[in-house]
Amino acid sequence: MGTGFFTDTTVCIGCKACEVACKEWNQLPDDGMSFTAMSYDNTGDLSASTWRHVAFIERPVALSEQQTGLGNFSWLLMSDVCKHCKSAGCLENCPTGAIVRTEFDSVYVQPDICNGCGYCVVGCPFGVIDRREDDGRAWKCTLCYDRQKDGMEPACAKACPTDSIQFGDLDELRDKARRRVEQLHAGGVEEAYLYGVDEADQPGTDGLNAFFLLVDKPEVYNLPPEPVAPRKYAAPAWASVAAAGVAMALAAVAAVAGSGRQ
């Protein structure tokens, strides 16, 4: 059920066609043209007006079976995007009902409802969704809701020249991704693994509808190692509120006791 992305980072060449296609299709404004001076990544992160972001990681580590002329060195490239989590922190935190789950199982922010409370921003364990200050509302990847309605694949997947970004039915994508991991393992790239492929792999989010094939720790890609949808740890906090509330009432009873008698 549902559609999503499988992003195979081993074939990403860092061309940023996904970033451009996303901006063009969704008619997103620019973020200011600037150089970070850190790497070829001059985008930096996902934001309200950037819904695909290509990370450029220069590591002093060689991939297994890799021969380089530079000593130990390898590039890791990853096109990051909203994960459209099965348990989505942003959606579960949204007090207005602006954030909904669509018929494609994606997480969508309705711009005509959002009142810009900013609670989704703190609820996302991936730091994806953001409120645009001059616009006042929260924005993020829609998994090209409009294109999917017309039976088209999202703009980023369409534009990806190496099929690093694959779009499709989630069950098929998972099978495809697992076969790809086996293929890489057989070829000697034993560090390849899937990030957030299903509930068993990432219980905190119940699995991601946009999952990744990675070859190093999640931290290397600026991904959280153990993301959890916040509501999953809310129960003890509510229990503490109940206990503290009762204690407050008792304090009030004790304070009032014996007054008004003189």
Place this chain on the structure above:
Amino acid sequence: MTEVSSGTGDGRWIDPSMGMLIGEAADQKVPEGRTERGHSEGAAPLPTWDREPEARRSDDITYYDLPVLKEPVWMWVVPAYFYVGGLAGAAAVLGAVAQGSSSSRRLVNRCRWTATGAIVAGTGLLIYDLGRKERFLNMLRVFRRTSPMSVGSWVLAASGGANSSAAVLAGTDGLLRSLGDLSGAGAGLLGMPLAGYTAVLLSNSAVPAWKEARKTLPFLFVSSAINAAASLLDLMELDDDEARVVKRFGTAGRAAELLSGVMVEREIAGIERTARAYKEGVAGSLWRGGESLAVTSLILGVLPGHSRLKRFATGVTGSAAAAAAKFAVFHAGKASARDPKATFESQRSRAAH
């Protein structure tokens, strides 16, 4: 690039004679004249490097030290709301309890009006923080039990109704007075979640400094709320009997605030970078300052006598302590969200348990 910016001029490069602005984000607003102000070129949206930092150790991985999380977008009005909202909850609880005893009706009325005023002010603060203020009523569009902000919006709205009707009916007799007391009792019941839900609102997030303190933060918030309400009442004119009630309530709140502060520190003690967020910077100063003020207020409060000056000093230091606690927690959260290592560490340490 050719001059097609006759269109939007905000990076969308849509020539209105060639294409239409109908994309999903086409109505995302960008300030006019941004290009002229030079925002479009050269203004870095991110912290950038002048030179490459010293090589990072392999167990010290980050992505160019960029944050994983988005920093909370809330401004100072949100912790200010935590203060007045808590104050309203605690005042409503004290009012409800006092109306059931033989104590002065004046204190009951004071509590009701205090809670009502605080709720009105708090609602205003919350609306002020919204990105789209005119849509504030959307807060009551749905009820979402997974969202503490949704739960809190309904509690705040109901508390507003209960407290204001109790306050309006405060001076009446007979049936109306009974109705007022019923409202007051309802306001008291709602006051308990109103004083504490904001702690869950914070901890129900991905922010390390908030989520890692989720079990103890409600105790800090509720005790700070008691302190806030009692300290404000201390600034008002009270007779000896009322002053005694307020003194007991406030002393309990101040002692509990100091104790729960220690509890919060203990809950996060094992997670170094999260704990650091409470110790350094703005949050650290507010945290320590709040503690000193709470101690001062506690001592002043328990000194014998009900002189106006003594109560005034107690109330001022107590109010400052209550507010400082909430601003400290707020700023600790912001600092920890900016620190990618705090995010990684808190998740890895939980996985190890």
